[in-house]
Amino acid sequence: MRSVGPVVLSSLAFLLAAGPARADFEVEESTIKDVHRAIQAGETTCQEVVQAYIDRARAYNGVCTALVTPDGKSISPGQGRIFGGKPVEYPTKTVAISKVFPDFASYAGPPIEYGRMEPTLSDETVQQQYGMRVGIPNAGQVNALETLNIRGERSVTCKGEYDRHPSEGALPAGAPEACEEFRRQPDALERAAELDKMFGRNPDLTAMPMYCAAFAWKNWYDATDMRATGGNDVDFAMDAPKFDSPDIAELRAKGAISLAIANAANAGLSARGPNRADSWLPGGNMAYAAWGGQPCNPYDTERVPRGSSSGSGVAVSTNFAACSICEQTGGSCKGPASRNNVVNLLTTKGILMDGGYGYTDIGDRAGILCRTVEDAVLVLDAIKGYESRDMYTALPKGLIPAEPYASFLVHDADVAKKPLSGMRVALVREFMVKHSKNDAAISNQLDAEFKAVLRDKLGAELVESVDPAYGDDPAVPNMRYTFQDAIAEVLAHNVPEYFWQKTESGELEFAVPGWDVTTVDYAVALALGKAPLSPGLNLRRLSKEVGQGEGAFSWQKYLAERGDAQVKDWASWVAHAKFDSASDLAGAKNALLVQDARVKGETISYLKMQTALRLIVQRVMTENGIDAFVNPETTLPPYKLGGPDEPMVDFRDTTSCCQRFTALMGAPEMEVPAGYIRTVYEPTFVLSADKRTYDSATGAVATQLPKPMPISMMLWGAPGAESELIKVASAYEAATHHRTPPPDFPPLKD
Numbered sequence: 001m002r003s004v005g006p007v008v009l010s011s012l013a014f015l016l017a018a019g020p021a022r023a024d025f026e027v028e029e030s031t032i033k034d035v036h037r038a039i040q041a042g043e044t045t046c047q048e049v050v051q052a053y054i055d056r057a058r059a060y061n062g063v064c065t066a067l068v069t070p071d072g073k074s075i076s077p078g079q080g081r082i083f084g085g086k087p088v089e090y091p092t093k094t095v096a097i098s099k100v101f102p103d104f105a106s107y108a109g110p111p112i113e114y115g116r117m118e119p120t121l122s123d124e125t126v127q128q129q130y131g132m133r134v135g136i137p138n139a140g141q142v143n144a145l146e147t148l149n150i151r152g153e154r155s156v157t158c159k160g161e162y163d164r165h166p167s168e169g170a171l172p173a174g175a176p177e178a179c180e181e182f183r184r185q186p187d188a189l190e191r192a193a194e195l196d197k198m199f200g201r202n203p204d205l206t207a208m209p210m211y212c213a214a215f216a217w218k219n220w221y222d223a224t225d226m227r228a229t230g231g232n233d234v235d236f237a238m239d240a241p242k243f244d245s246p247d248i249a250e251l252r253a254k255g256a257i258s259l260a261i262a263n264a265a266n267a268g269l270s271a272r273g274p275n276r277a278d279s280w281l282p283g284g285n286m287a288y289a290a291w292g293g294q295p296c297n298p299y300d301t302e303r304v305p306r307g308s309s310s311g312s313g314v315a316v317s318t319n320f321a322a323c324s325i326c327e328q329t330g331g332s333c334k335g336p337a338s339r340n341n342v343v344n345l346l347t348t349k350g351i352l353m354d355g356g357y358g359y360t361d362i363g364d365r366a367g368i369l370c371r372t373v374e375d376a377v378l379v380l381d382a383i384k385g386y387e388s389r390d391m392y393t394a395l396p397k398g399l400i401p402a403e404p405y406a407s408f409l410v411h412d413a414d415v416a417k418k419p420l421s422g423m424r425v426a427l428v429r430e431f432m433v434k435h436s437k438n439d440a441a442i443s444n445q446l447d448a449e450f451k452a453v454l455r456d457k458l459g460a461e462l463v464e465s466v467d468p469a470y471g472d473d474p475a476v477p478n479m480r481y482t483f484q485d486a487i488a489e490v491l492a493h494n495v496p497e498y499f500w501q502k503t504e505s506g507e508l509e510f511a512v513p514g515w516d517v518t519t520v521d522y523a524v525a526l527a528l529g530k531a532p533l534s535p536g537l538n539l540r541r542l543s544k545e546v547g548q549g550e551g552a553f554s555w556q557k558y559l560a561e562r563g564d565a566q567v568k569d570w571a572s573w574v575a576h577a578k579f580d581s582a583s584d585l586a587g588a589k590n591a592l593l594v595q596d597a598r599v600k601g602e603t604i605s606y607l608k609m610q611t612a613l614r615l616i617v618q619r620v621m622t623e624n625g626i627d628a629f630v631n632p633e634t635t636l637p638p639y640k641l642g643g644p645d646e647p648m649v650d651f652r653d654t655t656s657c658c659q660r661f662t663a664l665m666g667a668p669e670m671e672v673p674a675g676y677i678r679t680v681y682e683p684t685f686v687l688s689a690d691k692r693t694y695d696s697a698t699g700a701v702a703t704q705l706p707k708p709m710p711i712s713m714m715l716w717g718a719p720g721a722e723s724e725l726i727k728v729a730s731a732y733e734a735a736t737h738h739r740t741p742p743p744d745f746p747p748l749k750d
Contacts, residue, residue, distance in 0.1 A: 027052035028319045028747045032213045032375050035322070039212065040201050046192040046212035050257055052748075053214050054188070057148060057260065057320045058084035060745050062141030063091060064296035065641065067115025068132040068283070072096030078117040078127040081291075082153040083145070090117065090127065095134055100283065100642065101685050101694055109692035113281040113581055120233045120291065121578035122156050128233070129293060130580055132283050135641030137706070139301040140744065144314035146219050146292030147226050147261040149188035154226045157239045158182045165190075178238040185225045188214070188259045195255070208255030209382050216260040216321035218312045219289065220267045221245040221356040221366075223258050230267030230357045231289030234577040237566035245355030246390055247325050247366050250383040259321050263292040263311030264332075266580060267357040269555050269570060270587030271594050277582035282694060283642035290580040296641065297339055298742035300707045303638040307335030309369070316342045316369050318745050323370040323379055327359055330663050331653070333367035337671040338633040338712035341739050342369050343729070345376040348719040349666035350395040352380070353387040358554035362392065363606055363664065371739065373672060373730040377405050380722075399720035408723045410731035418459030419731050423627045423724070425450075425460045426479060426620075429470040430539040431631040435649040436698045437681045439635040442711055446632045449674055449713070451475070454630065458731050463624060467538065469650065481623035483539055485529075486616040492527035495612050499523075501602055510534035540651035542613060543660035547599035548606040552591055606664070613665040618718040626717075627724045633671050633712040637680040637705075644683040644696040662716050669716035670729045673738040676708035710738075 024043035027035075038044045061083065067075070072094050080088030094115065098104045115131040147154055152163045158179035161172050166184055186194060195203070195212060203211040217223050219231040222241040229239055244252065252258060265287035285304045288294035295311040297303045298318045305314045309326035313336025316324050326333040328346060337344030345368040352366040370376040381404045386393045410419045427450060434440035454460045464476040465483055472478065491498050499517040501509045508517060512534055515522045525531035552570040559569050567573050571592055579585040599605055620626065635652075639645045653660060662669050681699030688695055713732060715725045 025049075026747055027056070029371065029741055030322070031372055032210070032322060032378055035212055036203070036205060039203065042201055046195045046257070047189060049212055050188050050192040050214055050259065053259060053320055054084065054148060054150070055748055056318070057145055058086075059748055060141055060318060061143060061145050061320065062139075063088060063129070063293060064136050064139035064141045064143050064301045065129060065133040065288075065294045066091050066136050067094045067117070067129060068097050068100055068134055068642065069094040069114050070097060072099070075117060079125075080128065081123070081126045082159075084148055084150070085153070090129065091136065097132070100134060101687075103687045106687060106691050108690075110280040111278065113279040121576070122229075122233050122235050122239070122291065123159070128290065129288075130290075132281060133286065133288070133294060133642055134283070135296050135302040137300075137302040138744070139296060142296050142298050142301065142314050142318055142745070143293050144263060144295050144311045144318060144320055145216060145260045146231065146263045146289065146311065149226050149258055149260060151183075151187040151190070154187060155182060155240050156227055157236065176238065182238075182240055187225065188257050192257060203255070209378065210251055211255035212257060213255070213322045213379075214257045214259040215251060216262040216312060216315040216324045217245075217248060217258070218309050218324065218326050219261045219264045219292065220308075220327050220359055221248060221325060223248050223261070225258055226261050228261070228356070229291060231264050231292050232266050232268065232577055233290040234567060234573060236564045236576075238564060241562055246353035246387045247355065247383050250353070250387075251325075251379075254382045260315065262309070262315045262324055263289055263295045265308035265310075266290055266584070267359065268584065268588060269358060269552055269591045270584070271550070271590040272587075273590030273593050275586040275589040277586045279582050281581045281583060284645055284696075285639045285641055285643060288580060290578060294641065297638060297709075298745055299341070299709055300638070300705070301744075302640055302706075303709065304339060304641055305336055306331075306339040306638070308332040309336045309367075312369050313337055313340035313342055316340070316371060318742055323368060323375060326367045326369050327354075327356075327364060328367050328663060329359060329364050330660055333369065334633055334669065334671050334712075334714065337369055338714075339638055339710065341673045341710035341742075342371050343373050343376050343673070343733075344369055344669075344671040345380060346669050347380065347384070347722055348396045348399055348668050350390075350392040351384050351400060351722070353383070353390040353393055355390065356558070358552070358558050360390070360554055360558070361548045361606075362610065362666065363548055365666065373670070373726070373733045374406070374409055377409060377726055377730075381405050396719065401723055405722060405726055408726045408730075410727055410734055412734045415458065415731070415735045418457075420454065420728060421459035423460045423728065424625050425454055425462055425728065426624065426626045426629050427462060427464040427476060428539070428629050428631040429465050429467040430483065432635065433467060433469045433650070433652065434635075435652050436646055437702070438637050438646060438699060439652070441679055441681075442632055442635045442637070442677060445677065446674060446711065446713065450630060453732060453735050454728070457735050460728070463626070468535070479620065479624045479626075481620060483616065483620055484533055486619045487537060487542070488526050488529070488533045490612050490616050490619070492523040494615070495604065495608060496523050497602075498604060510537050539661050543609070543664040546606045546609045546664060547603040549597045549599060551594040551597045553597055610664055610666055613661070614667060614719055617665060617667065621718050628715050628717050628721065628728050630713060630715050630728075632674075633714040637677060638709045639683065644685045646683050646698055647696050667717060667719045668722045668725055669714060670725050671712040671714050672729050672733055674711055674713040674736070675738050676710055678705050678708050679703070680705050
């Protein structure tokens with residue numbers, strides 16, 4: 001554990017003295033083009049834009065979670081990392097566990113891992129919340145950002161005087177050797193000043209289309225000018241990496257400002273094995289990081305921002321940055337977009353580049369979060385294409401159109417012309433089934449929205465998929481060739497082992513009366529339409545039990561390339577990290593024992609299922625002449641941080657109705673703000689019959705949400721469908737303009 005120098009720097013003094021940007025231009029809700037116009041008009045400078053974002057982060061980026069303790073008694077104040085020139089302060093009030101879990105006096109399960117304050121491993125002067133937490137209502141803070149790119153606080157290895165500007169003389173004695181090179185990188189304000197000096201009011205927007213666009217990177221990606229530990233409390237010899245992740249490098253070259261690292265769930269590796277936690281961390285819906293903590297939803301800080309990229313979504317929504325690069329394996333970009341009222345754009349695997357921590361497999365993708373569709377598309381145009389550091393960028397070369405993606409945008413003035421006329425959009429009823437009263441509320445609201453806007457206002461022709469659990473809608477024609485047709489045809493030919501999967505009790509999961517589903521005879525009959533498909537096999541179920549491989553290959557490769565003197569592989573990572581919970585530590589130790597990288601048992605190959613899913617979707621689109629699919633991003637409401645969620649029903653994911661299916665396919669999708677919900681049936685915790693754990697129960701009583709919460713429309717399609725999705729998404733946004741900024745985080749006063 002290292003000692004660190006004090007934070008006393010002239011650039012920091014400038015930061016603390018500087019006020020908001022001049023009144024001519026407000027950064028709140030500004031677009032990339034707004035910033036360009038304002039700079040060209042002399043209304044602002046790049047440095048003032050960056051300063052305005054930093055000012056907002058300094059005002060609103062505090063802690064928003066409270067510890068859950070046995071008795072709810074207050075604790076001594078704790079001091080966190082330096083952020084925006086001052087230490088992060090933690091709340092002293094705690095919440096008694098009996099207020100979170102009913103009948104807790106009767107609980108007889110494993111010991112609880114209560115909330116507590118402890119010093120971090122990386123810096124013993126910095127404390128962090130560990131263990132059980134809940135969101136604080138009306139906190140006035142969101143904790144979206146882990147690190148600001150401000151000299152003196154952007155690295156722990158090179159903290160304070162160890163990041164002294166080269167013009168201020170030699171580093172103090174004892175400074176790590178790596179700090180000499182690190183301090184030569186400008187921080188965000190210094191880079192903005194360089195751009196102002198080079199270009200003034202006349203930036204070259206052809207060469208630098210991202211000029212002065214301020215980005216917050218998900219903390220699973222690497223930026224050379226900031227601490228990069230995947231949100232973990234891990235003690236690297238040098239916590240800033242030697243190389244940018246590919247998308248970050250490309251955005252820098254196009255003029256973007258590397259402003260901040262956004263909080264996210266800990267990047268990590270876990271496996272089942274002999275190591276077991278001796279305590280239980282109850283509560284759900286959290287995505288905290290051992291270094292940066294838990295972000296909160298800016299529309300209601302008691303509720304979830306959702307997904308491992310939650311800090312990215314919150315940062316963009318709260319106007320701490322123009323955009324963010326997120327990462328999605330399951331629902332980690334779409335969830336934060338939906339819950340925080342911003343736009344998400346995920347491309348066909350390979351059009352954007354991956355990089356950073358061990359999430360670089362075929363199922364992992366970089367995504368773009370911005371406040372508008374146009375901004376997200378402009379970012380895509382700036383960074384699309386082949387990158388030799390990312391092998392997957394070789395896959396979609398022929399799918400990228402010759403025209404800029406921005407040429408497919410629909411603008412406000414086009415709405416009256418019904419710009420979606422001639423397009424067929426399919427409502428995916430599999431992801432609109434009303435499993436509970438919460439599902440019904442959102443499903444019904446967005447069903448009406450799709451018809452009123454996409455069909456009636458914008459001119460699209462709607463068709464619907466068929467799901468017996470939803471029922472036929474006489475107002476929308478059915479698809480002729482269904483997903484069930486395609487599933488039967490494609491799986492029988494290409495993945496016959498899918499029908500061998502068994503339930504926990506050992507029975508065939510997809511058994512059909514009168515047939516042995518494991519035989520060639522059944523596969524032939526199924527492919528010819530002469531045998532039925534099990535009713536339990538649908539889009540919601542298709543992505544269960546798929547695997548990309550076992551062991552630490554991706555992490556070992558990343559750490560070897562990073563070349564740190566102390567954290568060289570997964571074993572040394574575990575040895576030099578402090579984990580947020582006992583279960584995280586146990587899983588990390590188990591991962592050390594895995595050397596066989598093959599997918600095990602009855603698990604279906606990820607690559608094989610991705611190919612099959614793409615074929616299923618492409619068949620359905622082609623047979624029906626469909627341009628895009630649409631459904632709610634989720635039919636479930638925003639849960640309380642640390643609280644219960646809806647129980648799993650018919651493979652409806654408890655946090656997102658369809659994240660696993662679309663993520664597994666690796667095909668394009670977009671989320672766009674689609675309004676707000678005001679009623680919720682709050683799920684509850686219920687003590688199990690043996691009193692050793694708590695289960696979630698669906699809500700039965702309608703209550704009004706304290707504040708309206710955003711919901712999103714989700715558009716998706718087969719590989720290469722980006723152009724169609726952009727057209728539909730931008731037309732919908734132009735016709736509705738549903739996004740409003742979080743009212744509790746207004747513009748700063750002069």
